[in-house]
Amino acid sequence: MTILKKVTQTPTRIGSTLYDWDELVQEDRVHRLIYTDPAIFAAEMTHIFGGTWVYLAHESEIPNVNDFITRRMGLRPLIIVRDQEGKVRALYNRCTHRGTTLCRWDKGNTRSFQCPYHGWNFLNTGKLRGVPWPDGYGCDFKDPKYNIAQVPRVESYRGFIFGTLNLDAPPLLDWLGPIAKPIDEWLDRNPGGQVVVCEANRLKFKGNWKLAYDNSGDGYHVVYSHRSLLETENRLAEEGNKGMAFYRSSPDTAPMYMQYMGNGHHFKDKRPNLNKRPGGLWAIESPHPGMEHCESAFKERYGERAPSLLDLAGSEPVNINVFPNLSLLGNHIQVFEPVSVEETNAIWYGTRIVDANGDIGDALDDINALRMRTQEGFPNFGEVDDVANFEQIQRGLQCIEDEWVYMHRGLGIPGRIRTLDDGTIMAPATDEAFMREYIKEWKRLMKARPNLAIQREP
Numbered sequence: 001m002t003i004l005k006k007v008t009q010t011p012t013r014i015g016s017t018l019y020d021w022d023e024l025v026q027e028d029r030v031h032r033l034i035y036t037d038p039a040i041f042a043a044e045m046t047h048i049f050g051g052t053w054v055y056l057a058h059e060s061e062i063p064n065v066n067d068f069i070t071r072r073m074g075l076r077p078l079i080i081v082r083d084q085e086g087k088v089r090a091l092y093n094r095c096t097h098r099g100t101t102l103c104r105w106d107k108g109n110t111r112s113f114q115c116p117y118h119g120w121n122f123l124n125t126g127k128l129r130g131v132p133w134p135d136g137y138g139c140d141f142k143d144p145k146y147n148i149a150q151v152p153r154v155e156s157y158r159g160f161i162f163g164t165l166n167l168d169a170p171p172l173l174d175w176l177g178p179i180a181k182p183i184d185e186w187l188d189r190n191p192g193g194q195v196v197v198c199e200a201n202r203l204k205f206k207g208n209w210k211l212a213y214d215n216s217g218d219g220y221h222v223v224y225s226h227r228s229l230l231e232t233e234n235r236l237a238e239e240g241n242k243g244m245a246f247y248r249s250s251p252d253t254a255p256m257y258m259q260y261m262g263n264g265h266h267f268k269d270k271r272p273n274l275n276k277r278p279g280g281l282w283a284i285e286s287p288h289p290g291m292e293h294c295e296s297a298f299k300e301r302y303g304e305r306a307p308s309l310l311d312l313a314g315s316e317p318v319n320i321n322v323f324p325n326l327s328l329l330g331n332h333i334q335v336f337e338p339v340s341v342e343e344t345n346a347i348w349y350g351t352r353i354v355d356a357n358g359d360i361g362d363a364l365d366d367i368n369a370l371r372m373r374t375q376e377g378f379p380n381f382g383e384v385d386d387v388a389n390f391e392q393i394q395r396g397l398q399c400i401e402d403e404w405v406y407m408h409r410g411l412g413i414p415g416r417i418r419t420l421d422d423g424t425i426m427a428p429a430t431d432e433a434f435m436r437e438y439i440k441e442w443k444r445l446m447k448a449r450p451n452l453a454i455q456r457e458p
């Protein structure tokens with residue numbers, strides 16, 4: 001038996017202003033306020049980062065009982081823990097005494113958390129275990145209100161842990177819908193269909209979190225925003241086909257495409273551009289310092305097996321974007337973490353593979369070392385271009401009289417955008433169709449009355 005407590009409903013009115021969401025989000029454009037208004041940001045923390053499923057962590061980060069990792073759901077600090085019985089929980093990182101964060105560590109392994117302020121002690125199930133000098137209290141500490149609040153719904157899909165406060169949200173798998181298929185494919189190319197999440201490359205930018213999500217499937221900016229990286233990637237490559245070279249010349253007629261998958265999720269698939277042969281993926285990998293040497297040593301060591309082993313280190317050419325805060329691209333897991341209306345953390349977790357079938361043997365460490373190098377590339381040399389744009393958009397949007405942001409590329413051109421039988425929407429790689437679709441989902445959630453609750457152990 002768990003105890004659920006309804007959270008006060010978020011009012012329609014935000015502050016003293018009544019927002020007209022249909023005015024703010026139109027078919028071809030959105031109002032600057034959705035990126036700049038602190039009251040809208042505050043409402044997003046309940047309607048989006050609370051009202052829908054939010055990515056929290058990966059199970060490989062807490063493989064053993066009593067493992068924990070600290071994360072966020074919107075602005076709420078959380079402790080994601082595998083409790084003593086193996087159950088994954090998302091505890092509010094907030095002491096029930098006077099409200100301080102309970103756990104100040106990034107990760108660790110513990111059966112209980114002792115509050116650093118006055119020493120209240122909680123089991124990792126969230127239950128209060130004891131308080132110092134209890135004689136000084138006249139209350140009954142068995143009252144569940146003293147147990148740590150937790151996210152009432154926590155579910156995993158193939159290792160990805162999501163949580164929501166919304167009791168009316170659909171089951172996780174229904175909510176993922178068609179985006180589950182590219183996630184499956186992203187995992188299934190690895191031995192045992194799994195990855196282990198590693199340490200992260202952490203960036204932050206002075207801009208709204210949606211600027212990053214708007215950009216996550218944007219094929220229109222690539223050759224302009226990332227020109228120096230593209231040139232660096234291809235300076236010494238005879239075929240000129242490395243890294244993001246797909247986007248040169250006429251990206252809309254290339255076999256790659258974008259697909260909107262519903263519920264705010266979308267997918268950019270660049271795999272159709274690939275030459276499907278062992279080593280085909282590795283052949284287009286961006287160059288990195290010292291790469292030729294590593295590659296030739298690898299080929300010498302592993303002979304005929306080298307091309308297919310190298311493909312396991314190569315970056316998968318997809319962007320899989322799970323609304324509102326998760327992106328799988330290359331071999332990374334990227335997480336968008338809102339900090340304020342104009343500040344966001346963009347965190348890039350690396351992934352490594354495991355020898356699940358026992359056929360990689362000695363090569364495993366070499367593959368994972370190469371994989372790590374490929375994962376250093378884009379966050380250092382590409383994401384910096386993107387976050388510079390996000391910061392400059394946030395600056396530009398301070399021109400308060402110039403109100404609209406356009407996202408209408410592809411709109412109104414007959415035959416350019418197709419709706420498939422499963423309801424997903426396909427468009428050429430540079431279309432902004434995914435932006436128009438996800439922002440509709442954002443609007444739906446902002447208008448909705450989410451049925452939010454927290455839970456405590458009885």
Ligand code: FES
Nearest residue numbers: 095097098115118
């Ligand atoms: S705030 Fe945690 S014990 Fe006082």
Ligand SMILES: [Fe+2]
Nearest residue numbers: 222225226386
């Ligand atoms: Fe970019």
